[in-house]
Amino acid sequence: MAKKLLVLSVDALFYKDMEFIKDMPNFRMMFEQGSYTKGMKAVYPSLTYPCHVAIMCSQYPQGSGIYHNEKLDPGNPAPPWFWWHKDLKCKTILDYAKEHGLTTAAFNWPVLGGCKNIDYLQAEIWARPSENEDQFEVYNSVCSPAIMDGIYQKYQHHLIGNKTPYYDEFACLCAEDVIRQYTPDVALVHFSLLDHTRHANGLYNNAVTAAMAACDGRFGRLVQAYKDSGVFENTNIIVLGDHGHIPVKQVFNPNIILKEQGLIEVDENGRLKDYKAYCNSAALSCQVVLKDKNDQQTREKVEKILEGFVLDHSIGVQEVITKEQAKELYNLTGDFDYVLEGCDDTAFGNDLTGSVIKDADTRDYKFSVTSHGHMPEKGNDPAFIACGPDIKKGVVLERGSLMDEAPTFAKLLGFEFPNANGRVLEELLK
Numbered sequence: 001m002a003k004k005l006l007v008l009s010v011d012a013l014f015y016k017d018m019e020f021i022k023d024m025p026n027f028r029m030m031f032e033q034g035s036y037t038k039g040m041k042a043v044y045p046s047l048t049y050p051c052h053v054a055i056m057c058s059q060y061p062q063g064s065g066i067y068h069n070e071k072l073d074p075g076n077p078a079p080p081w082f083w084w085h086k087d088l089k090c091k092t093i094l095d096y097a098k099e100h101g102l103t104t105a106a107f108n109w110p111v112l113g114g115c116k117n118i119d120y121l122q123a124e125i126w127a128r129p130s131e132n133e134d135q136f137e138v139y140n141s142v143c144s145p146a147i148m149d150g151i152y153q154k155y156q157h158h159l160i161g162n163k164t165p166y167y168d169e170f171a172c173l174c175a176e177d178v179i180r181q182y183t184p185d186v187a188l189v190h191f192s193l194l195d196h197t198r199h200a201n202g203l204y205n206n207a208v209t210a211a212m213a214a215c216d217g218r219f220g221r222l223v224q225a226y227k228d229s230g231v232f233e234n235t236n237i238i239v240l241g242d243h244g245h246i247p248v249k250q251v252f253n254p255n256i257i258l259k260e261q262g263l264i265e266v267d268e269n270g271r272l273k274d275y276k277a278y279c280n281s282a283a284l285s286c287q288v289v290l291k292d293k294n295d296q297q298t299r300e301k302v303e304k305i306l307e308g309f310v311l312d313h314s315i316g317v318q319e320v321i322t323k324e325q326a327k328e329l330y331n332l333t334g335d336f337d338y339v340l341e342g343c344d345d346t347a348f349g350n351d352l353t354g355s356v357i358k359d360a361d362t363r364d365y366k367f368s369v370t371s372h373g374h375m376p377e378k379g380n381d382p383a384f385i386a387c388g389p390d391i392k393k394g395v396v397l398e399r400g401s402l403m404d405e406a407p408t409f410a411k412l413l414g415f416e417f418p419n420a421n422g423r424v425l426e427e428l429l430k
């Protein structure tokens, strides 16, 4: 019988968190029977969507097209995210698995909305539905018929708008059901509670430990579903994280300075009317876009302003990198002309009015008390733990990369991952 694969992404699970989860009732099995790495290098910006795409595609933003969580939409406080599989410029582990005749499933995994190669798809559509949207319509637009024709109806009452931990609970219930009924060959599951708890409360505290315990409980239910369907002994399991977090002490709103310099125009309500240059926060980094790429005068003016940000140490901008440098150093391309990297304690906001420097707050993940989006060489590395019939016991590998994950999943599923930017973590495999 071919082996099954479960990949559980616990959003914002770090290598450093292993000391907390290694004795939890369900995660314990991963450490007693499996192997792990001392963290994985994330991608830039270290945001959930670019990182999850890296995990499932072995591609940097240049190859995937996913360079931010959100699509560029200057002035829109709630822009659309990269929800759709059609937003991807590359194939995922599930696309290739399907081509190899395997059955596929995904639950709350980002950037998979509407994917036709997933038999059981409950896609993440963060952060929707909003208050005035119909929940069924929103889910029906991104999920597969196999989910919307029965499974959604069984569990939809667990969803409370766009709030956690209800997202995780709904995903877990759908996944358990699909595993029991259909035992898909490969399933990707994403829990976001730990990340949200960190954004709201900080890196380590009682709330964070409780969120880890909640993820442990849901992980235990997924494992039980494999046991109940009689395939547990034949299932390889990976538990991983997507990025680190860094504490935020201040929030810098560069658009207010661009407005003062005549590069952004606002209406009488303070809303964006037009712009020549706009800074789009990616949390601990920021992507600066010029509306007219040929406007040399604006380009020179913007460059001078951005250089000034670095020289003024109260602002907290570590460095400015050009579009060309972002591509060369980080394989990061997208709808921007410059990237600002914050100093360790500074996040970016998109405010157009008010104070240039503000305190962290929980209105938005981008500038809450801890956040991410920083260069991948900073902060905590995401975790990678594996166990199962094809995984060695007790191997501890040095740091790997998110790029190594999809090729390793493919090897466990019995095929080679094409065009990978990483390697199969052979040392962990039997």
Ligand SMILES: [Zn+2]
Pocket (backbone or CB within 6 Å): 011, 012, 047, 048, 049, 195, 242, 243
């Ligand atoms: Zn994340």
